[in-house]
Amino acid sequence: MLVSISLILFVTVLFGLGFAGRFVEQAHFKRLVDHEQMRGDFLVTQLKTYPGAVPGQRSPTMVCAEVVIASDYLKNFFASWQDFFGGEICSYSRMTDRAKREALKRLIDEARSLGYNAIGNFRIETADIGDRRTKGAEAMSSWIGYATAYHCDTRAVTG
Secondary structure, rough: OOHHHHHHHHHHHHHHHHHHHHHHHHHHHHHHHHHHOOOOOOEEOOOOOOOOOOOOOOOOOOEEEEEEEEEHHHHHHHHHHHHHHHHHHHHHHHHHHHHHHHHHHHHHHHHHHOOOEHHHEEEEEEEEOOOOOOOOOEEEEEEEEEEEEEOEEEHHHOO
């Protein structure tokens, strides 16, 4: 009897934490979408050249942003089953998408705060900082984005 109550309590807490994590993830995605829609005429490119660069403005400067993101317990639980049977772990794919988009958001925010309206040579580096196979550990990763912020004539670039 005590074992079944403990099991029910464990499953209830596990799913409660999972649903809370899902709620936080969806709210974060909504904030990212809102920011992306407000980006307006801010130019982001991975080119090593700087299209539309305006000569005579302030010199371009490097901007950096770091994001550390972790999964929740329910994602880890289901990911262990997916890992056992094989295939893509979709919950981790969503987690990495969030991290990449958040790093880009932070780069844009930093460049704007410095008075620039474009970033070029945008790059992302990643590092795993958590091992989900270790008992009690969560899957975590660090995303470092960097780019060169510069002044751009957006009319020249967009036509």
